[in-house]
Amino acid sequence: MKPQHFKFGLALLLTPILLWLTLLIALPHVDMAMISLRERVSAGTYAFSWSNYTAFFTEPLYWRTFMRTAVMSIMATALTLLIAFPISFYIAKVARGRLRPLLFLLCLVPFWVSELVRTYGWMILLRETGVLSSLLQWLGWVDGPVEMLYQDATIMVGLVYTSMLFMVVPLVSTLDSLDDSLIEAAYDLGASHWRVMRDVVIPHAAPGIVSGCIVVFMLTLGNYLTPTLLGGKDSLWFTEQIYTQFITRFNWEQGSAFGILLLILSSLIVWIGLRLSRQSFTKVMS
Amino acid sequence: MSDPVTTSFDLECRNVRKNFAAFTAVNDVSFQIPQGSFFSILGPSGCGKTTLLRMLAGFQQPDAGDILIKGRSVLDTPPNKRPVNMVFQHLALFPNMTVAENVAYGLRRRKAPRHEIETAVKDMLARVGLPDSGGKRIDQLSGGQKQRIAIARCLVLRPDVLLLDEPLGALDLKLREQMKVELKHLQEKFGTTFVYITHDQSEALVMSDHIAVMNKGRFEQVGTPQELYYQPDTAFVASFVGDSNCWRGTLVSRDSEGAAIRTASGLQFRVEGALENLQQGQEAQVYLRPEAVKIELASASSHGDAGAGRGGENCFSGVVDAVLFDGARSQVQVSLDHSSESISVALPQTPMFHNIGKGQRVLLSWAAGQCSCFPV
Numbered sequence: 001m002k003p004q005h006f007k008f009g010l011a012l013l014l015t016p017i018l019l020w021l022t023l024l025i026a027l028p029h030v031d032m033a034m035i036s037l038r039e040r041v042s043a044g045t046y047a048f049s050w051s052n053y054t055a056f057f058t059e060p061l062y063w064r065t066f067m068r069t070a071v072m073s074i075m076a077t078a079l080t081l082l083i084a085f086p087i088s089f090y091i092a093k094v095a096r097g098r099l100r101p102l103l104f105l106l107c108l109v110p111f112w113v114s115e116l117v118r119t120y121g122w123m124i125l126l127r128e129t130g131v132l133s134s135l136l137q138w139l140g141w142v143d144g145p146v147e148m149l150y151q152d153a154t155i156m157v158g159l160v161y162t163s164m165l166f167m168v169v170p171l172v173s174t175l176d177s178l179d180d181s182l183i184e185a186a187y188d189l190g191a192s193h194w195r196v197m198r199d200v201v202i203p204h205a206a207p208g209i210v211s212g213c214i215v216v217f218m219l220t221l222g223n224y225l226t227p228t229l230l231g232g233k234d235s236l237w238f239t240e241q242i243y244t245q246f247i248t249r250f251n252w253e254q255g256s257a258f259g260i261l262l263l264i265l266s267s268l269i270v271w272i273g274l275r276l277s278r279q280s281f282t283k284v285m286s
Numbered sequence: 287m288s289d290p291v292t293t294s295f296d297l298e299c300r301n302v303r304k305n306f307a308a309f310t311a312v313n314d315v316s317f318q319i320p321q322g323s324f325f326s327i328l329g330p331s332g333c334g335k336t337t338l339l340r341m342l343a344g345f346q347q348p349d350a351g352d353i354l355i356k357g358r359s360v361l362d363t364p365p366n367k368r369p370v371n372m373v374f375q376h377l378a379l380f381p382n383m384t385v386a387e388n389v390a391y392g393l394r395r396r397k398a399p400r401h402e403i404e405t406a407v408k409d410m411l412a413r414v415g416l417p418d419s420g421g422k423r424i425d426q427l428s429g430g431q432k433q434r435i436a437i438a439r440c441l442v443l444r445p446d447v448l449l450l451d452e453p454l455g456a457l458d459l460k461l462r463e464q465m466k467v468e469l470k471h472l473q474e475k476f477g478t479t480f481v482y483i484t485h486d487q488s489e490a491l492v493m494s495d496h497i498a499v500m501n502k503g504r505f506e507q508v509g510t511p512q513e514l515y516y517q518p519d520t521a522f523v524a525s526f527v528g529d530s531n532c533w534r535g536t537l538v539s540r541d542s543e544g545a546a547i548r549t550a551s552g553l554q555f556r557v558e559g560a561l562e563n564l565q566q567g568q569e570a571q572v573y574l575r576p577e578a579v580k581i582e583l584a585s586a587s588s589h590g591d592a593g594a595g596r597g598g599e600n601c602f603s604g605v606v607d608a609v610l611f612d613g614a615r616s617q618v619q620v621s622l623d624h625s626s627e628s629i630s631v632a633l634p635q636t637p638m639f640h641n642i643g644k645g646q647r648v649l650l651s652w653a654a655g656q657c658s659c660f661p662v
Contacts, residue, residue, distance in 0.1 A: 179378065181374040181375070181378040182378045182380065184345060184372075185374055186380070187366050188343060188345075188365050188371055188372050189371065189391050189392035189395060190366045190443070192395075195395060199380070200380065
């Protein structure tokens, strides 16, 4: 085959992904960045301005909402990791035969229904007249109905539940590639179970842990449905601020600025995380 | 229970048994290994040798029997507390640590003082001939060097017994030959008891003081390499250790010294030696080493008198069927004149055999005592 043919074929193959990236990712972001940097002077006239960005840092509500979202996302990521690691270790290293795909399927099954339906499921369980509340009353452990919705803990439960699969998949695949004899060798040389985990399993799983954490953190930070439905109007999630600016206030300039800031700040947090865990992005994502 | 007799053994197994569901992997195995010796367990894959080794290391619990190290039962001791260490088949060196960190790992877990660890690691690296590689990463080492580090990592802990799970399997032939000698030297230098499992008989024969041949979960024979090779106890040992010609025949007559065996194709020859289990008319399996057969060139016309039992000597004539040239291990396949049997014969390294080719007439002879017979 001539090189020209080859180049043409390559271009043809790359066209869909390039179209996808430019039309749906790059162009909207460029447009959003441009909108965020202007100010409405009068009807139909706009001027360049940083005011949308300064508003974020001067108005405590915006700034605090973002910090709260970031901290809660980090907590949700950490919780997800804590719960997913033993599960993944069990699937990858302990379970044998048909149990393995079965357990994996169990992690996957909740994702066959839409996030909306899943979240309504949680609401049916946790609301004042819900299953759990009725059960507690029936058991006589509480006197009246208990409202378990619209609390930070509820948001956390919902977020961890939604994120679980995205942590389990990379963890299982990295743990799967760990040679059992390395675990046995460390144990044979006198290491305790905890030391085997620390010296052999976790260093090997580090790329999977980090990539799982990045995915879960990004999904959580950008989640809209779960915090809104489970947290109610007090949830104060940053995506709700963006929604409010765009839809309720019809202030596209401010909303765009928030969108850009969310992108920059979340990238910054991921970068810091990579730095702290001494992992490189290329290694983690390969 | 630790009577003084058992304490001279570094390792002892008493009636060890292990089942996996209905399958018996290790069946009633007992053995004793004297201090400082090189003990090999030789067997085909699936014979249970790895299971046995893993029970010695503590990764698996026997269903019955006892394992004693220096006279003390270790059944209740987990692997990280047992005075045995294991060199894994693929070595299992920690890739996230340097060579020195790998060697120091066990000592660190024992919480030895830092300076003590440093001197011990340095000393051990020097003894395995890699004094300057402490700072290297594992993937910077060659296959043979990795091997030595894997052994150093265990020996630095001064275990009572070192278990080796076919560590030479992944090496190429040349390196394997070299490592065989090196392993034996290391074992002599350190005086540690080595338990080595392998399916490669040459590894076992070259290195071991004692070999146990294992088949279907049982020990067929335990002995020195010479005993296994020259006096196999069972048909399995005779066929598994070394090359053999194997015939199946019927015992047609016997006398005070030996017996005559006739194969289905009409080859009849004399055997002598241990024949206690064989009765007249019984079927027997006969093994003959290729190098036990004397070969002479014959002229094209001469027909040697095919016959058995002239003074305990079997003489046959035949025609060379194929020459399997392999340097010092060359063999010829000869089809015998008065039967359809074919026989492998080691080729002597004398000039007169250098030009031997297909169709060459040869005279073969072997002493009756060279055959091993086992009832079928």
